[in-house]
Amino acid sequence: VTYLSPIIGALVAAIALLTLLVLIWMAWKLRARFLHLDGQLAALSAEFRKMIDNRVVDRIAEVSVEVQNASALRQLDFKSPLFLGGWSIDSFLGRTIFDSVLVDRPNCIVELGSGSSTLLIARCLSLIGHGDAEHIAVDHEETYLEQTRSYLALNGLEQHVKLWLCPLSRDDVTGKLWYSGLTQRLEGHKIDLLLIDGPPGTTQEDSRYPALPVLMPFLSDRCTIMLDDARRPAERSIVEQWAAKFPDFDVRFLRDGHGVAILRRRAGRH
Ligand SMILES: C[S@@+](CC[C@H](N)C(=O)[O-])C[C@H]1O[C@@H](n2cnc3c(N)ncnc32)[C@H](O)[C@@H]1O
Numbered sequence: 001v002t003y004l005s006p007i008i009g010a011l012v013a014a015i016a017l018l019t020l021l022v023l024i025w026m027a028w029k030l031r032a033r034f035l036h037l038d039g040q041l042a043a044l045s046a047e048f049r050k051m052i053d054n055r056v057v058d059r060i061a062e063v064s065v066e067v068q069n070a071s072a073l074r075q076l077d078f079k080s081p082l083f084l085g086g087w088s089i090d091s092f093l094g095r096t097i098f099d100s101v102l103v104d105r106p107n108c109i110v111e112l113g114s115g116s117s118t119l120l121i122a123r124c125l126s127l128i129g130h131g132d133a134e135h136i137a138v139d140h141e142e143t144y145l146e147q148t149r150s151y152l153a154l155n156g157l158e159q160h161v162k163l164w165l166c167p168l169s170r171d172d173v174t175g176k177l178w179y180s181g182l183t184q185r186l187e188g189h190k191i192d193l194l195l196i197d198g199p200p201g202t203t204q205e206d207s208r209y210p211a212l213p214v215l216m217p218f219l220s221d222r223c224t225i226m227l228d229d230a231r232r233p234a235e236r237s238i239v240e241q242w243a244a245k246f247p248d249f250d251v252r253f254l255r256d257g258h259g260v261a262i263l264r265r266r267a268g269r270h
Helices: 005-074 091-104 116-127 142-154 182-186 211-218 233-245
Strands: 108-112 134-139 161-165 168-170 177-179 191-196 219-228 249-254 260-265
Touching: 005 091, 091 116, 091 191, 091 219, 091 249, 091 260, 108 116, 108 211, 116 134, 116 142, 116 161, 134 142, 142 161, 182 211, 191 211, 211 219, 211 233, 219 233, 233 249, 233 260
Parallel strands: 108 134, 108 191, 134 161, 191 219
Antiparallel strands: 168 177, 219 260, 249 260
């Protein structure tokens, strides 16, 4: 035993040293791993911050243009407030409508969903001296139709707009709720500008889908169709269904604000 004890001692010391070395090596590896993770985390958070910053910058730019559009539209000299956004069209669509009325000079305009859009269109038509154009605003709710009538009256425009009350009822062809009596009343009309901002999205699934299939026989060859709220998944799905059913229409999306899908017949197809 006396003879073995220095060997055992040396062995224990060697094992202790080895253990220490292994521990040091593991600590070193762990440190390197943490440093690597630290770097990755810093890079990730920088990228995330940039992403958020870009979104905020984009949103600020969008809001700034929205406000500029709204204030430009006020120059149409309304004698009442022109509320934009929320339930009404936003100022991006307001500008798009103004340009379309000015440039395309539609002779027959039909709006589904009355309100600020009605006032804006009526004012544009009177401003450009195209007051003889037929302008029809359709609503399923008497309250909102009467509200629109009051705003038009405040601006002396009520004589130029036909306000049609068409309560919703089940449409036989699409199986969806749709403006009752509308097609009968449209008999003999050819629509040059169709603004689809109703019925509300909450009415049913793909609420505004019937607009194109039901009104197709009443669209003129040069008709422009504007579908509001095109950033919503339901409206995108509606546009996809329309594109599959009516391939001779070109679709353009304007992404700002509520978003709008603009459809026109492809050149040479009429
Ligand atoms: C999207 S709104 C149409 C807005 C209209 N184009 C405008 O620019 O003001 C669609 C329908 O919702 C209804 N509506 C309007 N304002 C509403 C409100 N504040 N709450 C609930 N329904 C409303 C009306 O019947 C209207 O026809």
